[in-house]
Amino acid sequence: MRLSQRVGRISISSTGAVFAAAAQLKAQGVDVVDLSAGEPDFPTPSHVKRAAFEAIRNDFTRYTPTDGIPELKEAIVRRHARDFQSDYATREVLVTVGGKHAIFNLTSALLQPGDEVVIPVPYWVTFKEAVHYAGAVCRFVPTSESDNFRVTAAQIEPAVSPRTRLILLNSPNNPSGAIIREEEMRKIAELARRRDLLVLTDECYCHFNYEGSTPFSLASLGKDYRDHVAVVGSVSKTYAMTGWRVGFCLGPEPLIRAMLKIQSHCTSNANSIAQKAAVAALSGPQDSIPDMLREYGRRRSFIVEKLNAIAGISCNRPDGAFYVYPNLRGLLDSRRLKNPSDLALQLLNEARVAVVPGEGFGTRDHIRISYATSMEQLEKGADRLSRFFGNG
Ligand code: PLP
Numbered sequence: 001m002r003l004s005q006r007v008g009r010i011s012i013s014s015t016g017a018v019f020a021a022a023a024q025l026k027a028q029g030v031d032v033v034d035l036s037a038g039e040p041d042f043p044t045p046s047h048v049k050r051a052a053f054e055a056i057r058n059d060f061t062r063y064t065p066t067d068g069i070p071e072l073k074e075a076i077v078r079r080h081a082r083d084f085q086s087d088y089a090t091r092e093v094l095v096t097v098g099g100k101h102a103i104f105n106l107t108s109a110l111l112q113p114g115d116e117v118v119i120p121v122p123y124w125v126t127f128k129e130a131v132h133y134a135g136a137v138c139r140f141v142p143t144s145e146s147d148n149f150r151v152t153a154a155q156i157e158p159a160v161s162p163r164t165r166l167i168l169l170n171s172p173n174n175p176s177g178a179i180i181r182e183e184e185m186r187k188i189a190e191l192a193r194r195r196d197l198l199v200l201t202d203e204c205y206c207h208f209n210y211e212g213s214t215p216f217s218l219a220s221l222g223k224d225y226r227d228h229v230a231v232v233g234s235v236s237k238t239y240a241m242t243g244w245r246v247g248f249c250l251g252p253e254p255l256i257r258a259m260l261k262i263q264s265h266c267t268s269n270a271n272s273i274a275q276k277a278a279v280a281a282l283s284g285p286q287d288s289i290p291d292m293l294r295e296y297g298r299r300r301s302f303i304v305e306k307l308n309a310i311a312g313i314s315c316n317r318p319d320g321a322f323y324v325y326p327n328l329r330g331l332l333d334s335r336r337l338k339n340p341s342d343l344a345l346q347l348l349n350e351a352r353v354a355v356v357p358g359e360g361f362g363t364r365d366h367i368r369i370s371y372a373t374s375m376e377q378l379e380k381g382a383d384r385l386s387r388f389f390g391n392g
Helices: 014-027 046-057 070-084 099-110 125-133 153-159 182-194 223-228 253-264 272-283 288-308 329-334 340-351 375-388
Strands: 093-096 116-121 137-142 164-170 198-202 229-234 247-250 367-370
Touching (some): 046 272, 070 272, 093 099, 099 198, 116 125, 153 182, 223 229, 340 375
Parallel strands (some): 116 137
């Protein structure tokens, strides 16, 4: 079948592909330890579920305004103001079908063929594809593994050209967990203002950092930077609500209106029941977050130690999120494997452990392991890896 050039420019999500392969094996009764999925293994908090039941009971099951119900837009603005000292108005919010949808709306609304987008490496798989789908070009910026992959303004600046329209940041980062330092964030914002660019800051993991302080949000910089910052957020990871599909974008009003235009012909509103649940998540008790973070912290320590005990693997201690991004160059060389994809395939087929190869995130020496899975699964996975690599 002849398909559009546009769709030919992108590939299916590599994280989704591993997830599907692992699910297929599991459906055949194979005991796979799945360390590929980027989603909390915790249940959605009960008060959130109750709000959804209530919405169904009250027949809150019709179309809503495309940009989201007013009480959710208010809850998003209030939560963000409380957590990050921002001061958005509800007209500067768009409720979307997950954070991913917000990114897609934004790149579609902002970019023209030939425009350039600066993206630090490693990056979340969807960034590159959303940019390519819009016909724009990615300018990748390598970060330093010895500095835990934290990008700096000095690394970004040389990649900015007269064609640059957007800088795409994600802190804490998927897959590396890197949290960009506040002083670097400020310098990047200054650069964006000077060069009249937009910075899209993906804050989907903003509540998951292990040193106790909240990562810095560019939205707290105030009015002078207003036209140069857009925030993407989501209830998916923060409240263990990946399946509910609610995210949002906060940004300059003309951009939000343009994104709304696209959304009005695509998905329309996010699910009405899920929107009510998201109101409860953002406005209700927040204690599920520190509980999850404590548990992720325990798992992080465990998996980092286990991986570093395997000869040929070196694993940084991530600043945030719930992934580790170990470097396997030593192992790839000693096993004469061409790339992490070959290794990931071996791990799935022989060790029965699902991980995501680093190519999809822009590097060739790494795999991504998610520790958003039970300690029991993590222990089993670590044992299988150690045995497979001859260290067990
Ligand atoms: N941004 C990043 C960096 C992510 O890792 C993800 C999901 O994995 C998302 C956005 C999108 O999450 P959702 O669409 O579930 O809100």
